[in-house]
Amino acid sequence: MIVVFLGPPGSGKGTQARELSQKTGLLHISTGDLLREAVKKGTELGKRAKEYMDRGELVPDGLMVAMIEEVMPPEGGFILDGFPRTVAQALALEEMLQRHGKELSKVVLFEIQEEDVVQRLSGRLTCSNCGAVYHKVYNPPKREGTCDLCGGKLFQREDDREEVARKRFRVYQEQTQPLVEFYKRRNKLISLNARENHRLVSQKLLEVLKDGG
Ligand code: ADP
Ligand code: AMP
Numbered sequence: 144m145i146v147v148f149l150g151p152p153g154s155g156k157g158t159q160a161r162e163l164s165q166k167t168g169l170l171h172i173s174t175g176d177l178l179r180e181a182v183k184k185g186t187e188l189g190k191r192a193k194e195y196m197d198r199g200e201l202v203p204d205g206l207m208v209a210m211i212e213e214v215m216p217p218e219g220g221f222i223l224d225g226f227p228r229t230v231a232q233a234l235a236l237e238e239m240l241q242r243h244g245k246e247l248s249k250v251v252l253f254e255i256q257e258e259d260v261v262q263r264l265s266g267r268l269t270c271s272n273c274g275a276v277y278h279k280v281y282n283p284p285k286r287e288g289t290c291d292l293c294g295g296k297l298f299q300r301e302d303d304r305e306e307v308a309r310k311r312f313r314v315y316q317e318q319t320q321p322l323v324e325f326y327k328r329r330n331k332l333i334s335l336n337a338r339e340n341h342r343l344v345s346q347k348l349l350e351v352l353k354d355g356g
Contacts (some may be wrong), residue, residue, distance in 0.1 A: 144169060145221040145245060146352065147236075149322055150253025151265070151315045153260035153308065153345060154337045157276055159253075160224040160308070160346055163352075170221040172214055174207060174228075176274050177225040199302055199310035201228055201318060208235040215239065220248075233326075249352065253337035257312050264308040268297040282341065288302045 146169070148156040157173055164171035178196060181189030188210065190259045201207075211226055218331065227233040240246060266279040271294025277284045285291050326332040332349045337344060 144248045144352070145223075145240070146220075146248055147250040147326075148225070148253065149250055149319070149326070150337060151255060151257075151260050152311045152320075153264040154253035155263075156224045156253055158282075158341065159348055160222045161275070161277075163348065166349075168219075170216055170219060171224060172211070172221055172226070172273075173224040174210065174226040175224075177210060177214065178202065179274070180302075191270060196302060197307075199307040200314060204229055204231045204235070207232055211236065212239060214267070215243070217243070220327055227322065228315075230321055230325060233322055247331060249333055250322075250331045251348065251351065252323060252326075252332055252334045254334055255337040257309070259338055260312055261305060261308050264303040266306055267300065267303050268293040269300055270271045271298050272296070303346045 144167075148160055150156055156318070157175070160171045163169060165297060173227075176191045178274065182193050182196070182319060183189070191206060195202045196350070207226060213222075213356075225237050236247070260337035263278065263281070266278060266281070268277040268284070270277075270293065273290060273293045275290050275292050275295075276282075277290075277297060282325070287296070288297050290297060301307070323332065335344065335347055335351065339347070
């Protein structure tokens with residue numbers, strides 16, 4: 144199964160992708176995590192991507208497509224979390240999958256409003272070591288400031304500050320939202336109410352993936 148998670152930043156894609164990956168063995172590919180790793184390591188890609196990420200803008204399509212080409216596994220299913228984010232990326236993905244004799248199974252749309260997303264992002268805590276995600280109110284760690292999974296230090300992402308979060312939401316509306324129509328036309332889209340609590344969303348997600356929506 145090859146699944147795309149589509150939705151605004153903060154809609155819960157990463158949280159659900161991690162859990163689904165643990166439950167099913169599907170590989171979780173988060174372009175945001177990969178980029179942050181590249182920035183941390185100071186690679187050429189990281190250096191070029193950082194300025195866009197800090198401003199809440201999208202990293203150019205060419206860089207993103209090359210990155211996905213590199214990490215796409217030859218065998219087995221995967222979840223794409225945060226890619227594609229533009230029509231150009233979606234077309235490149237289609238071409239790439241076709242070339243490898245693969246097909247996209249489903250695209251899950253995480254539906255949520257701007258105010259909910261800003262609240263979620265402004266309370267999001269991320270582990271500096273393993274990338275696990277928490278929320279100050281909705282999903283607090285057992286010990287303040289410390290990751291339950293690996294003991295790493297938790298921090299607030301720079302781009303989760305309110306003004307950058309709002310900018311990222313606008314960027315989503317302008318550049319990524321057209322993918323809703325794109326995938327509807329291809330009969331791949333399943334919508335999910337992402338405002339529900341974590342447990343309900345994950346239950347619903349399993350259901351829609353099982354029966355194809
Ligand atoms: P995305 O990957 O779409 O940017 P995340 O999975 O990182 O979103 O979630 C954003 C924030 O919202 C995190 O702090 C996370 O703990 C919290 N969160 C995720 N799902 C829910 C939910 N169903 N209800 C409340 N908060 C949630
Ligand atoms: P995320 O962790 O998914 O919220 O992504 C963080 C940032 O990484 C985004 O604000 C973009 O700057 C960049 N990014 C992640 N995925 C993509 C993508 N598919 N295309 C362009 N930029 C991306």
